[in-house]
Every structure is written in C-alpha cells, then in structure tokens.
Amino acid sequence: MISRLDRRAFLQSASLAFIASLARRSWADGGAPSAAEDAFVRFGSAPQQLATPLSFMERPITPTPVFFVRSHFGPPALDAARKVAITGMVKTPLTLSVADLKGLPEVTITAVLQCAGNSRSFIEPRVPGVQWSHGAMGQATFTGVRLKDLLEKAGVDTKAGFVRVSGGDLAPKPTVPAFIRSIPLSRAMDPTTLVATRMNGEPLTLAHGAPLRLIVPGWAGDHWIKWLTTVNVQKDEADGFYMHTAYKFPTEVVAPGQPVPPEKMKSLTTFPVKSIIGRPADGGRAPIGAQEVVGVAFSGDAAIAKVEVSLDDGKTWKPAALEGEGGVGRWQVFRYRFEQKTAGRVTALARATDRKNNAQPEKAVWNPSGYHWNAWHRVSWEVA
Amino acid sequence: MSARLLTSLSSLALVVALAAVSASIAGCPKTDVAPTQDAGIAASLEAGSEAANTGTPGTSPKELVAKDCLSCHTDEMLMQQRLTEGQWSAVVKKMITWGAPLDPGDDTKLVAYLSASYGPDAGPFVPPSAPANEMAMALDPQPDGPYAGGDPVKGKPLFEEKCGTCHGPNARGVIGVNLVDRPILYRAPDFARTVAKGRGRMLPVQITDAEQAAVIAYLRTLH
Numbered sequence: 001m002i003s004r005l006d007r008r009a010f011l012q013s014a015s016l017a018f019i020a021s022l023a024r025r026s027w028a029d030g031g032a033p034s035a036a037e038d039a040f041v042r043f044g045s046a047p048q049q050l051a052t053p054l055s056f057m058e059r060p061i062t063p064t065p066v067f068f069v070r071s072h073f074g075p076p077a078l079d080a081a082r083k084v085a086i087t088g089m090v091k092t093p094l095t096l097s098v099a100d101l102k103g104l105p106e107v108t109i110t111a112v113l114q115c116a117g118n119s120r121s122f123i124e125p126r127v128p129g130v131q132w133s134h135g136a137m138g139q140a141t142f143t144g145v146r147l148k149d150l151l152e153k154a155g156v157d158t159k160a161g162f163v164r165v166s167g168g169d170l171a172p173k174p175t176v177p178a179f180i181r182s183i184p185l186s187r188a189m190d191p192t193t194l195v196a197t198r199m200n201g202e203p204l205t206l207a208h209g210a211p212l213r214l215i216v217p218g219w220a221g222d223h224w225i226k227w228l229t230t231v232n233v234q235k236d237e238a239d240g241f242y243m244h245t246a247y248k249f250p251t252e253v254v255a256p257g258q259p260v261p262p263e264k265m266k267s268l269t270t271f272p273v274k275s276i277i278g279r280p281a282d283g284g285r286a287p288i289g290a291q292e293v294v295g296v297a298f299s300g301d302a303a304i305a306k307v308e309v310s311l312d313d314g315k316t317w318k319p320a321a322l323e324g325e326g327g328v329g330r331w332q333v334f335r336y337r338f339e340q341k342t343a344g345r346v347t348a349l350a351r352a353t354d355r356k357n358n359a360q361p362e363k364a365v366w367n368p369s370g371y372h373w374n375a376w377h378r379v380s381w382e383v384a
Numbered sequence: 385m386s387a388r389l390l391t392s393l394s395s396l397a398l399v400v401a402l403a404a405v406s407a408s409i410a411g412c413p414k415t416d417v418a419p420t421q422d423a424g425i426a427a428s429l430e431a432g433s434e435a436a437n438t439g440t441p442g443t444s445p446k447e448l449v450a451k452d453c454l455s456c457h458t459d460e461m462l463m464q465q466r467l468t469e470g471q472w473s474a475v476v477k478k479m480i481t482w483g484a485p486l487d488p489g490d491d492t493k494l495v496a497y498l499s500a501s502y503g504p505d506a507g508p509f510v511p512p513s514a515p516a517n518e519m520a521m522a523l524d525p526q527p528d529g530p531y532a533g534g535d536p537v538k539g540k541p542l543f544e545e546k547c548g549t550c551h552g553p554n555a556r557g558v559i560g561v562n563l564v565d566r567p568i569l570y571r572a573p574d575f576a577r578t579v580a581k582g583r584g585r586m587l588p589v590q591i592t593d594a595e596q597a598a599v600i601a602y603l604r605t606l607h
Contacts, residue, residue, distance in 0.1 A: 042514035173557035175483035
C-alpha cells in the first residue's frame with residue numbers, strides 16, 4: 001500500500017517533474033561539455049543501448065547525462081519506494097528502501113562501470129550482441145552503503161556461498177529468461193561492494209538503476225544490478241541463461257569462430273587491463289606542432305602501473321603521464337605529449353600495464369560472446 | 385494547475401527543448417558520429433507501401449521483422465549485427481525459444497533475409513547520434529492528460545477483453561509484451577497512441593479515452 005500511495009504522490013508531481021526535467025539535467029558533475037557532445041552514440045532506442053562518445057574518455061568522471069546505458073529489458077517504472085530484499089540463507093530476512101538505509105555508514109567510491117561486451121564490434125570473426133565501439137564504459141562516483149553491512153545485519157548462514165542478485169526489470173515475456181546473476185559471497189562481502197543510491201552526487205536516475213543499484217568495482221557491468229530488488233543468499237550459483245550461457249569466458253585460448261564446450265567456460269568476474277585514447281579522434285586533423293594523446297586506463301584486477309604510447313606501430317614505447325588517484329577498477333587519465341614537425345599521417349597506440357603486471361595484448365582474445373576486448377587502441381590523425 | 389494547462393505547458397517545454405537540441409546540433413561542427421545511412425527497417429515499412437499487419441503468405445521479410453521481432457527491441461539491434469547464416473540461424477532459434485511469435489516456415493525466410501542484409505560483408509554499421517536529453521525524456525513520466533483518473537475496477541475486465549489474449553490475463557506477456565511495472569504506464573499519451581495505432585502484430589484497438597484511462601489505472605495496480 002505504501003508503494004501505491006507513493007506512486008500516487010509521485011504521479012501528482014510527475015507533470016511538474018516532467019517540465020523540471022528539461023532543465024534539471026545539469027552538467028555540474030563533469031564540467032560543461034560543448035553542445036556537440038550533448039549526445040550518445042545510439043545502438044538501440046528501446047530498450048536503450050547508448051554509448052558515451054569517445055571524446056569523454058579524457059576526463060576522470062563521466063557526466064551522468066551521457067553515461068552509457070546498457071539494457072537487457074529496459075527499466076521498470078520509476079518507483080522511489082522500490083525495496084531490496086536480503087533473503088535466502090539468512091537469520092533475519094530484511095526488506096529495505098532508500099529511507100531504511102539511513103543510519104548505516106555511507107561510502108562513496110569512484111569506479112569504472114564497463115559493459116562486458118564493450119568494444120565487441122572489434123572482435124573478429126564477429127559475434128552477436130550489441131556491436132559497441134569503445135563507449136560502453138564510464139567512470140562515476142557511487143554513494144551508498146556496503147552490501148556487507150546489510151548481509152551482516154541479516155546474519156548470513158555459514159554454509160552460504162553466493163548471493164543471487166536481480167532487479168525490478170521484468171523480461172518482455174515469461175518465456176524470456178529472467179536476468180539473475182550470482183556473485184560469490186566473498187565478493188559480496190568485499191567492502192567496496194555497495195548498494196548505491198547516488199551517482200556523481202545526485203540520486204540515481206531511472207536509466208542507471210533508481211532507486212537502488214549494486215556496485216561491484218572491478219567487475220564487469222553485468223554484476224552491477226540496476227533497480228536492485230533481491231539479494232538472495234544461497235549455497236550455490238543460480239541456474240538460468242544469464243549464469244549458464246551468457247557472461248561466460250573460455251578457460252583456455254580457443255580457435256576463433258569455433259564453438260566452445262560448456263565445461264570449458266567460466267563465469268565472468270573482473271574486467272582485464274585496458275586503455276582507450278579519447279583524443280585525438282580517429283580520422284581527425286591537427287596542425288603541425290605540439291600533439292597530445294589523452295585517454296583513460298584501468299584494470300579490474302589492480303591499479304594501473306603504467307601507460308605507454310607508441311608512434312611507430314608498436315616498435316618502441318614511451319611512458320605517458322598518469323593523472324589522479326589509482327585503484328582497482330578505477331580509471332586514471334593518461335597524457336602523452338610530443339612535437340610533430342612534419343605533415344603527414346600520425347598513428348598512436350596505447351597500452352596499459354597494471355600493478356599485477358597484466359599488460360594489454362596486441363590482439364584481444366577471441367571468445368564466443370565477444371567480451372573483454374582489450375587490445376592496444378589505435379588512433380590515426382592527419383597532421384597538416 | 386489543471387491537467388490541460390499542464391499538458392500544454394509541457395508540450396511547449398518539449399517544443400522549446402527540441403528546438404534547443406536541434407539548434408545545438410546545427411551549431412556544432414564536431415561530431416564523433418555521422419548520421420546513419422539506413423533509415424531502418426521500421427521506418428522504411430512506415431514510409432513504404434508494405435502493410436505491417438498482413439498474414440504470412442506474401443509477407444515480406446521486413447514485415448516479418450516488424451511483427452515478430454520489434455515488439456521487444458528496435459531494429460538497430462538487427463541492423464548492427466554482421467553475422468553468418470549459421471549465426472543468424474542460432475539467433476533466430478534462440479529468439480523463438482524466448483517467445484518470438486514466428487509462424488511455421490517464417491524462420492527460414494527471416495534467416496535468409498537477415499544473413500543477406502546483415503552478413504559479415506555488409507559494410508560498417510554507423511550508429512546515429514542521439515541527444516542525451518531526448519534519451520532521458522523517453523523514460524520520464526508524462527502528464528496523464530485525457531487519461532487521468534481512470535477506474536482500475538472497470539479497467540480489469542476491459543483489459544481482459546481487449547488486451548488479455550495477446551498480453552496475457554496477468555499482463556506479463558504472451559504474444560504481446562509484458563505491461564506490468566513499465567515506464568510506459570506513466571506515459572499515458574504514448575500508451576494510448578500505441579493502442580490506437582497498433583504496432584507489429586498488434587492491430588489498432590477501438591477504445592474510448594475513458595476506457596484507456598481505466599485500463600492504464602488497472603495496469604498500474606499490477607506488480
């Protein structure tokens with residue numbers, strides 16, 4: 001009943017909110033972009049599959065209005081009172097709304113959110129899925145409470161091994177598998193795993209999971225459940241399409257284009273080390289003189305140790321300067337400056353290495369669903 | 385403030401916003417993406433002479449796409465793929481198990497069309513640019529306008545009579561899609577437009593504004 005009353009109040013204010021929304025989409029969190037950048041690259045309009053333009057990949061924070069959106073089924077209706085249930089193998093099941101989280105320690109984390117299939121269109125031979133370029137990623141600050149605090153409050157059974165997490169987005173038909181992911185309990189209890197209510201300092205928008213979203217820094221986006229409604233503590237991983245078939249990666253190198261038997265596939269967890277050049281734009285132009293290669297670098301397994309740039313197709317590499325604070329699953333801006341005294345085509349490659357010595361490969365590992373592309377990013381521009 | 389005033393105010397705001405968006409596009413020399421060359425399967429159907437609601441015999445592949453694929457996702461999802469016939473066949477098979485309502489025999493026709501149009505050698509897909517404001521507004525609630533204040537009790541039998549066969553008695557989707565807990569329920573004018581116009585396999589439904597309001601009010605009670 002509470003939910004219905006809230007909905008009614010919400011509807012009464014919806015008309016005004018609609019008008020206000022035209023003005024409210026501020027850029028305060030990431031600086032004012034030029035009008036040209038006030039757009040996504042669209043891979044789907046309903047449900048929305050929207051990429052952040054590459055020109056934003058030179059900032060520490062991606063503004064929420066252009067932060068990429070990946071949808072399985074699209075959002076449920078906006079319901080500020082939507083609750084999350086902590087259920088299953090717990091002593092005291094809990095049902096919590098945003099208001100119920102007040103009083104628990106609040107945590108803010110800056111982290112990369114990246115779709116597992118980001119850069120899929122560069123996988124050869126091609127595989128089905130959203131054919132992203134490199135824009136299915138962004139970095140934001142997320143504020144909320146630790147999932148650990150909620151799980152401890154509920155009292156987790158010692159025999160439990162996983163949490164099965166899902167959101168309020170219903171599949172278009174009952175015949176479409178529900179989107180349910182399992183996360184090992186150890187990762188759920190990690191102090192960086194949050195139930196977030198805010199993104200870049202503002203309440204979550206519907207597109208980004210309002211009112212509650214799971215934040216799993218370093219792990220691929222499929223774990224970052226939007227419109228979070230269920231954290232079901234269980235002994236084993238969930239069944240179903242989104243655990244058994246989707247979001248799997250081969251356990252060993254496989255022949256490109258060949259099917260991989262299920263026993264040689266494992267569930268995705270962290271995303272591998274990657275760097276993307278945000279500027280110059282591929283195919284752009286620049287005057288003779290000072291050139292600057294700027295981009296972002298991150299790894300789901302460790303902080304970034306170094307980013308190198310090559311101007312001779314990978315024969316020699318020069319270190320780029322790293323800016324900002326590093327961390328697991330957190331991107332740093334890199335910058336490399338050089339003088340170009342002659343006219344002609346310039347090609348820059350970037351490669352990052354993390355503090356566990358994982359380095360970006362020249363070629364990404366082919367896999368049947370096109371996840372985790374992380375080859376050296378190549379950008380060419382004309383100097384005249 | 386009356387609903388009517390609100391509606392006209394928000395239409396005005398929308399016009400202003402859209403004008404601002406077009407002005408910002410016109411005023412910007414630098415874009416990362418060129419406009420898409422292919423207007424899309426849905427757009428070409430709307431513009432062309434092909435009727436979307438005819439039966440299987442003589443149904444064009446684009447009509448098949450419109451009636452069997454596009455209730456759950458828009459056409460870019462197909463147009464951006466570059467898949468072999470084998471891959472397309474697997475995708476279509478998966479979609480049938482997920483509930484794509486293809487008539488017997490239409491799967492081969494669909495696979496042939498998709499692999500001919502969107503095969504590995506189809507050339508680059510150029511995704512269009514989409515104004516951030518428009519994308520956000522597409523999910524925002526709209527004022528109910530003439531569909532405000534419906535009676536959910538009256539809406540239930542109306543839904544069951546006019547919509548339930550395809551959307552299921554509990555509105556969770558069968559041939560038509562799930563209507564429970566969806567943003568469209570709070571975008572009543574958009575909802576009403578789809579009902580009046582039809583979409584894909586869905587034929588236009590004869591229904592009054594008051595009946596629309598009742599059906600919307602009923603659907604909002606479902607969870």
